[in-house]
Amino acid sequence: MSDRKTLHAAFAAKVDAVLAALEAEGALPAGISRANVAVEPPRDASHGDLATNAAMVLAKHAATNPRALAEKIVEHLQRDAEIESAEIAGPGFINMRLDDAAWRRELGAIAQLGSDYGRSTLGQGQRVNIEYVSANPTGPMHMGHCRGAVVGDALAALLEFAGHAVTREYYVNDAGGQVDVLARSVHLRYREALGEDIGTIPEGLYPGDYLKPVGEALATEFGDTYRDQPEAEWLALFRERAVAAMMGLIREDLALLGIHHDVFSSEAELQRAGKPEAAEAWLRQHDLVYDGLLEAPKGKTLEDWEAVELPLFRSTRFGDDQDRPIRKSDGKWTYFGADLAYHMQKAETADALIDIWGADHAGTVKRIKAAVAALSEDQSEEGGQPIPFDVKLVQMVQLLRGGQPVKMSKRSGTFVTLADVVREVGKDVVRFTMLTRKPEAQMDFDFAKVVEASKDNPVFYVQYAHARISSTLRKGAAENIEPSAAAVERLGSEELSLIKQAAQFPRVVEAAAQAREAHRIAFFLYDLAAAFHAYWNLGNDDPSKRFIVAQDAELTAARLFLAAQIGQVVRNGLALLGVEAVEEM
Known part of the structure; x- marks a missing residue:
């Protein structure tokens, strides 16, 4: 990666240099932290290109008021040729307008950094474990799993791009009662493969046709050995084979979305260890677990509730x-008991830690966070500081076709498979659409709308x-005009607005990584696309505004250079979302 700074990083460094100079002059005490000093675009673009809160943050340490410190900072900033103006606003914020040349030079930074434009060292190699999907290994992936899968995968890519060392983990729930039910369902399909008429699948077993191949494989391998044997003879074997087969299906489904995990952790292995x-x-x-009587569930009376002494976690200490x-x-371990041990293992x-959960798990967030905080204190090298643990809750997706709910899949028996959806509309459509709303917001996925060729369809x-x-660059090449930075000074106000929009990408990446919100990248890309299309449309009415201007090869080369760098930023953003940047449509 090039050591060339992006515009926002360069001006943050300039502000930092001014603060260092003020320290040297004695206007600021030496050694005070500047960690909370921000340099970012103001909320209102009419106020300038960049703003800093430096005076607001540091005035108390300098034993002065913010405006007085801001005046000293502005005095230094105004000496910089790249800063057209620096003005104090409100109680002490400083707004800066940059020289146009600074924005034009940013195109050179994009060109030089290429696919690394926006990459950050923010994470400083911090090891982040992101657990996502973790669907029960009882069948193929369905659309209930899809949104969390995409949110987790995009977040992993974002954090890596922002300088973290990321582990993508899948927790295989292969120790609970549901895998015994799976084994019994497979045994039924095994008997079917041996020629038995099994009739209607009994209530409580998994009815999907996806189990037929598993039963057939077992029949081929073992013949009728286990057909009439008692459950104790075949349950463990069938459970192991069924889970392996289902995880194979799940990996295949995830691969359709371009998702690959680094680690698959087994609950059964966790318990064996x-x-x-x-x-x-x-x-x-540490007096966080004790033996006590469990309270009766709400709605139960003393007559139909038998109090049993159980090991209880003191979750009421943490607000439960x-x-x-x-x-x-x-x-046997409760799901909560096994889960807290699993998180202790990850913390090692x-x-x-980041977990991506369905919104139906909201009720367990507080207690598992409390348990992880307690357990991970022992893992901390700093002595007593719990490991940071964030849970992202993802709402379900409602599938629609022309506004009407989609019927269930025949193959699954009870749900719409992810594979069916991806094969119909494509990986890119599914992935981008899952990130067009905040994960905690409800989402409708309408098959008709997600493939619609309109501004209302972000994908x-x-x-x-x-x-x-891409088409514009090909047309330029056909006329023997290549993108060139030689005449970027000819780019005017409309082009500068487009550059300013694209130049937000590095800071958007860092802000999204800090907030653990990958959907911000999708939002940014939509805004950048809107700005590009708006600029493009200027040429519909005014030929002089087009990218390729007849009889002006110099201006055309400069605009093609602009187009190429906007395309680079779009590609970089789409790569974080796991979406292809198509060359033609």
Whole structure:
């Protein structure tokens, strides 16, 4: 990666140099933290190109008022040839207008950095474990899993681009009762493969046709060995084979979305390794687990509720409405008990944890965060600081076709498969659409609308911008005119507005990474595409505003250079979302 600074980074460095100079002059005390000093575009673009809160943040340390410190900062900033003006606003904010040449030079930075434009060292190599998807291994992926899968994968790419060391993890829930049900369902299909008429699938078993190949494979391998054997003879074997087959299906479905995990952690292996017992022992040692009577569920009376002594986590200490069991009455681990041990395991090799969960898990967030905070204190090298742990809740997606709910898939029996959707509309449409709203907001996925060629369809609008750029560059090449930075000074106010929009990308990346919100990249790309299309449309009425201007090869080369760099920024953003930047549409 080139060491050339992007515009925002360069001007942040300029402000920092001014503050260092003020320290040297004695106007600021030496050694005070500048971590909270920001240099970013003002909310209102009419106020200038960049603004800084430096005076507001540091005035107290300088034993002065913000406006007085701002005056000293402005005095230094005004000496910089690249800063056209620096003015104090309100109680002490400083607004700066940059020389046009600074924006034109940013095109050179984009060209030089290429696919690294926007890449950041913000994360400083912090190890972040992102767990996402983690669908039960009982069948193929369905659209209920899709949004979380895309949100997690895009967030992983974003954090890597922002300088973190990311591990993408999938937690395989292969130790619960649902995998025993899976094994029984497969045994039924195994008997069917042996020629038995199994009739209607009994209530409680998985009915989907996707289990037929698993049963057939077992019949081929074992013949009728297990057809009439008691469950104890075949349950463990069929469970193992069924889970392996389902994880194969899940990996194939995820691959259709371009998603590949680094680690697949098994709940069964976790339990065999004694991780839950270790977690319980640590919690008991710190008086966070005790043996007590579980309260009756709401709506239950004393007559139909039998109080049982269970090991309970003191989740009420952390705001929960009751303490939660980590084991069941039969001694087996509750989902919560196994889950907290799993998070303890992840904390051993990460500096921060992020989980992507469905919104139906909202009720467990507080208690699992409390447990992770307690458990991870022991993992911290700083001594007592819990590992940062963030849970992103993702709302379900409602599938529609022309405004009407989509019927279930015959193959699955109970849901619409992800594979069916991806094969119909394409990976890029699915991925981008999943990021066009905040994850916590409800989403409708209408098959008709997501492939619509209109401004109202963000997927089309952004890809069309890139396709237009690619077409324009091809037309320029056909006329023997290549993009050139030699005459960028001929780019005027409309072009500068477009450059300013594209130049937001590096700071958007950092802000999105800090907030753990990959959808901000999709929002940015839509705004950039809108700005590009608006500029393009100027040429519809005025030929002199077109990218390729007849009889003016110099201006054409400069505008093609502009177009090429806008295309680069679009590609960089789409790459973070796992979406292809198409060359033509």
